[in-house]
Amino acid sequence: MDDNQALYQGSTVAELYRSAFKGFAEREALVGGATRWSYRQLEEACHRMVRCFRQMGLRRQDGIAVLATNRPESVAAIIASHLMGLRYTPLHPLGSEEDQAFVLVDAGVKALVVDLPRHEARGLALARRGLVAHLLTLGPAPFGTDLLAASAGFDGSDIEIDVRPDDVLKIAYSGGTTGKSKGIVHHQRTVVTSALQQLAGWEWPAEVRFLAATPVSHAAGAMILTTLLQGGSVHLLERYTPEAFLATVEAERITASFLVPTQIYGLLDSPALDRRDAASLGLVLYGAAPMAPARLRQALERFGPVFGQVYGQAEAPMTISYLRRDEHELARPQRLGSCGRSLPGNQVRLLDAEGREVAVGEIGELCVRGPLVMSGYLDRPEETARAFAGGWLHTGDMARRDAEGFLYLVDRAKDMIISGGFNVYSSEVENCLAQHPAVALSAVIGVPHDKWGEAVMAVVVLKEGAAAGADELVAFVSARKGVVNAPKVVEFVPALPLTALDKVDKKALRGRYAPQGGGVSFLAQAMASRYGE
Incomplete structure (x- = not known):
């Protein structure tokens, strides 16, 4: 890079973390379980891991994946990867073994960090596949190398940071079946931009004590850096x-x-x-x-x-x-x-x-x-x-x-339903159902129908102690949104399937009620019974 290019280059995530560590050294940074780390203690834990990674032979822009739970050591491993300029890939905490194995190969991962004890069985299964050069565990396990023990003997003092603005920071994977998930490539600018927009656009309280209640491998992790840049503390809820x-x-x-x-x-x-x-x-x-x-x-x-x-x-x-x-x-x-x-x-x-x-x-x-x-x-x-x-x-x-x-x-x-040539927006039907006093949660999906192309189906969870019938909910939506938007069939369930991020898993619902590959679907049977079709 010549002088003119260097003059205008942007910051890196590593530099942002370093500024937070130095600016608030004695404040409380990270709380989880029995652990309460100051900024200085978190920084030292990260520096020890970086030195350990380097001794293993990992180099800037090598790939690292983390199968994490919400605990301080997982956060330290993720931050250490950023300080070293590794290409970080979070593994879906509830992903299948086949999907996780695909990601490791597709992203060219050299080191996999596995949190214990929740992910020990999956870590062992992945270890047996021999897909990565270094399998690291956060604690003792019958496989791999204990990263906590291995890094404990290293120096926690300052490290040289060699991370560049045009480096890849993260490769995140979209949902999908094995072989179809896409690696989403983010360079340093993406996360730096998001952090600055969070600081400028969101109304943070004067004292930030942030509770990470979703996985740090996903949404909650995006707010760790922003919290630390404000001198706040991150509290980890494991489940x-x-x-x-x-x-x-x-x-x-x-x-x-x-x-x-x-x-x-x-x-x-x-x-x-x-x-x-x-x-x-x-x-x-x-x-x-x-x-x-x-x-x-x-x-x-x-x-x-x-x-x-x-x-x-x-x-x-x-x-x-x-x-x-x-x-x-x-x-x-x-x-x-x-x-x-x-x-x-x-x-x-x-x-x-x-x-x-x-x-x-x-x-x-x-x-x-x-x-x-x-x-x-x-x-x-x-x-x-x-x-x-x-x-x-x-x-x-x-x-x-x-x-x-x-x-x-x-x-x-992909969730828009086209029924009889009319567009039906599932979220609008769900919002309407949410106004009914008996409905706790609903998911609306489109399923194949011979006459209409797709039919509207609502899968509903009622509030505890509440009662409502299918006809009542259909009439409720019809009166407020019109007959086109009204569900043709309502199925009551005790709970909706959720993803690891606690979002309603519509893909699972479609698999249950509108399976591919022919045959008579649940909806077809229900409509035949209801309408005599």
Whole structure:
């Protein structure tokens, strides 16, 4: 790199972490289980791991994967990979062995870090495959090398950082079956941009005590750096339950957290909510899936104006748009269905199938430009070209924009149902069902139908002690959204399948109720029984 290039180069994630470590050395940085680390202690733990990695022969831009739980040692391993300039890949904590093995090969991973004890069995299975040069465990195990023991003898003093702005920071994998998942490549600029947008656009409390209640390998991990840059503390919840969340908030006086909608619904429906003091919460970020406005209203009435909605996706993480706390106005209920306005630094357009911007109030695909956007899909040039068609990242999310610039997601393009030639947006039907007093949670899917192409099906969880029949819910939606949007069949279940991130797993629902490969589907049988078709 010549002097002129160096003059204008951007920062790296490693430099941001170092500035936080040096700026707040004696403050509490990381809390999990019985561990309470200061910034200095966290920095030293990371430096020891870096020196250990280097002795093993790992070099800048080698690939490292982490199968993690929410504990301090996992966070230290992830930060150490960033300080060393490794290409970090998080493994899905509930992924199958075949999917995880595929990722290790596809990403060219040289070292795999396995957290114990939860992932010991999977770590052993992957070890037997011999896919990586170094299999490291966070604690003693009958396989691999104990990273904690191996790094304990190394010096924790400052290390030389050789990380460059054009380095790949992370390769994250989209959902999919083995051989079909895509590696999403992010260079340093993506995470640096997201961190700066979080700092500038989100209303953080004066003292940040952030509770990571979702996996640090996914959404919660994106807020660790931002918390540390403010001199705050990160508290790790190893496994989310409403009781565990509320107990930690009360005990640690938590001021900020990130939750997905189903977790918020669980809090609202939990008896523990009346027994615990959650008054310290100043900012509850939510996102990763649509939240029903009716339930959001309940949350605002119960917790107060502490909610901020984030919108992003793996290809442009966390900070495409934001709905501020003061924009969650109960007096303007339509606003509760918005994901906010685009954050500075992002260009956002709603485009039709020909790449033309749609008019205010019309529905188009939400497309993004800017430094937040991924570099592309790993070794998938054709899929990268499709995602970047016309010079925009095509998110696959259908949305409309009002005259004030607020964005309203109506559905994922793949979740939109076309029934009898009409577009049905599943999220709108779910939002309608959420207004029924007996409904705790619902998922609406489209399933094949000989006459209509697709039919609308609702899978519903009722609130404890509540009762409602299928005909009642169908009539409820028909009266509010019209007969086209009304479910043709309603299936009641005790719980909906969730992903590792506590999002409703519609893919699993489609597999259950609309299996591929022919045969008579559940829906066809139910409709034949109901309508005599």
